[in-house]
Amino acid sequence: MSDEVIDVSGQRRIEVLEELTPEQADWVLRLLDESAAVDGQPAVSEQGRLQLRGRREGVRHVLLSDTAGELVGYGQLEDRDPVEAPAGEFVVHPSLRGRGHGRALGNALLSESGKRLRVWAHGGHAAARHLAQVLGLSLFRELRQMRRPLRGLDLPDPVFPAGVSVRTFRPGEDDAAWLALNAAAFAHHPEQGALTQRDLDDRKAASWFDPEGFFLAERAGELVGFHWTKVHPEEGGLGEVYVLGVRPGAQGGGLGKALTTVGLRHLAGRGLPTAMLYVDADNTAAVSVYERLGFETHETDLMYRTEA
Structure with a gap:
C-alpha cells in the first residue's frame, strides 16, 4: 500500500510505502552507502x-x-513504541543537498507521524541541527559514541559476583531467554528493549555475527547479564561493545564492569586496534564506568522531537 504525494514545487515526487520492492531496497542501500562515504x-x-x-x-x-524518477532522498518512520512518538531517520544524497529536499522529507515524516515525531541526526552536523530548527523540532536526547585503543590493553582480571559464571551464546537454544533478559534490562529504552525474535534472527543472519563474541552471565541456570560484541571489518577492524545489559536486581555488584572487561579482552585478542560503544549522555553512571575503562567521546548523535 502506498500514499503518493506530488510536491507542489513540481521538483520532486514523494511516495510513502509500507514495503519496498527488492529493487527499491537496493536503491536505498546505495544511497545510504554513498552518503555515509561523504558524511563519515x-x-x-x-x-x-x-x-x-x-x-x-x-x-x-x-x-x-x-x-x-531518480531516488535522491530516503526517510524511514518506525511507530512500534506504545508510549513514545514515532522515530524517524532521513537522508538526501550529498550531491543534491541545499535544494529543499531535506525539508520536504522532514515534512513528509511529520505528516505521516501526525505531527508527533522523534528524529535522529547522526553525527550532530550543523546542517542537521539547522534543519531540525526549521522543522520546529527540539533537542531532547544525546547519544555518545565513545572509543578506546585496544593495543596494549591492560585491564585487571574481571571479578564476578558470587555464583555467576560466563559462557557464550548458543543460537536457537538461548534465543528466548536472551530476549526476555534484554527486554528486562532495557525496559525503559525505546529501541533496544523492543527487540523481537525477528530482530534477533536478522542479526544472527548478518555476516558479522559471531556467537563466540556473545557472552552470557548466568547464576543458578538463569541469565543475569550479557555482553554482545561486534566487529566492523569494513572500518579497519573496529570492535564494538554492541550491547551490554544486566538484569534488574543484579545491578550494582560489578557484573557490568566484569562483562565489559571480558568483551574487551575478546576484541583485543582478535587483534583489533580500537573498541567503540554507544551510551546515552545522561546515563552518567555508565559514562563514568566507561571513562574509567579508558573510553573517550568520539562523536555525538542527537535526537530531536516535536513538543507535542
Missing part, C-alpha cells in the same frame, strides 16, 4: 537498514525522487 557515518541506523527488506509492523518508507 551512516544516516540510518543498523536497525533501519535491516528493516529495508520485507514488511515490518509499524515501519513506513518515504522515497523522494526527482522529476526524472
